Amino acid sequence: MRKVKDEENFEDRDAWLETIMDEYGERLTKLAYNYVKDWKQAEDIVQDAFITCFKHYEKIDEIKFFKSWIYRLVINQSKDVLKSSAFKRVMMNSSLFSLFTSKDPLPEMSLLKRSEEEFLSRCVLSLPVKYREVITLYYYEECSIEDIKGMLGLNRNTIKTRLNRGRAKLKNMMERWGYDGEQA
Incomplete structure (x- = not known):
């Protein structure tokens, strides 16, 4: 009996995640892009945010304002990427960087x-x-x-x-x- 309940919970979690991905995915990607100015990097940030949502599914009822929470999550992850030295090295050494500064x-x-x-x-x-x-x-x-x-x-x-x-x-x-x- 326990296994059936876990499978139902997993199906609920999947449906919930799919719903929030449909509702917020594009807007969150645009938001992340506004920080990192790299579409692939923005998509990665949003994917990480959705993974965090998936992991916190059981605690989601404790979050009063979900939209604010998920936006804050994406903003913080975007800022972390901007601070990372690897991101700065890739952007500064990229031949694309010279195109944008031309x-x-x-x-x-x-x-x-x-x-x-x-x-x-x-x-x-x-x-x-x-x-x-x-x-x-x-x-x-x-x-x-x-x-x-x-x-x-x-x-x-x-x-x-x-x-x-x-x-x-x-x-x-x-x-x-x-x-x-x-x-x-």
Whole structure:
């Protein structure tokens, strides 16, 4: 009898994990990408987060705000990756790094310039992490100041200040570069 109960619990856990993967997978990957700026690395971070969820299935009822918890998990893992010396060595030694620091736009970037939304996304990605994370959570993920407070562990006023400064930096960038992406 014990074995049947364990199999049912495992099926419930699998169904639950599949549900949260469908609901949060893409958004969490985009969130992680905003930190590490590498899609494969972002996918790995989210996969690790889902493994953590799977391992904590029995304790999931103890988590009051699941969305905040899983976002915080991805944010922390993304920051850990950024701090790791291996990540820095790979990014600094990568031939791709020289492409991103080149003054000449890549052909792919020329295609992206056609869309104002994509231009704005590139501007957001160029912000320092402390501004990028609150801008992303507030505008792209539509989280409230209170939700962001729970996810990042910051004071409400700090979040508001970072939102204001981030918006000002974005406005400045967009005015300087214009919507065609070229320096004025």
